[in-house]
Amino acid sequence: MPKFLAVYTMRPEDLAAFRRLSKAEQDAIDAAGLPQWQAWEARNAASLLNLGGMVGKTTRITRDGIAPGANDFCGYVIVEAETAEDAAKLFADHPHIGVFPGYSVDIMPFLTGPDI
Numbered sequence: 001m002p003k004f005l006a007v008y009t010m011r012p013e014d015l016a017a018f019r020r021l022s023k024a025e026q027d028a029i030d031a032a033g034l035p036q037w038q039a040w041e042a043r044n045a046a047s048l049l050n051l052g053g054m055v056g057k058t059t060r061i062t063r064d065g066i067a068p069g070a071n072d073f074c075g076y077v078i079v080e081a082e083t084a085e086d087a088a089k090l091f092a093d094h095p096h097i098g099v100f101p102g103y104s105v106d107i108m109p110f111l112t113g114p115d116i
């Protein structure tokens with residue numbers, strides 16, 4: 001069955017707005033969202049090949065050298081589905097975009113690998 005990389009994205013301004021909330025407000029969002037995230041993982045366990053994780057700041061390597069970089073990626077997961085649309089449907093109710101300040105989940109098919 002085809003495998004897809006699902007990349008969680010978050011715009012810097014949305015993260016900044018979240019960080020401006022009080023600790024109590026941030027904790028309330030986490031308290032609501034984390035159980036929903038765990039429930040999403042449980043519902044979709046058969047399609048989740050690698051739970052991936054959340055990622056931090058970007059370091060970019062170019063022909064000019066190594067320097068800080070920027071992108072909207074904040075995490076990933078590897079899923080298995082018949083089509084990209086089927087993979088996308090897995091995320092329709094995901095708390096990354098429903099509870100947390102996430103912007104999107106981008107679905108990309110693997111053209112080679114991964115060997116999972």
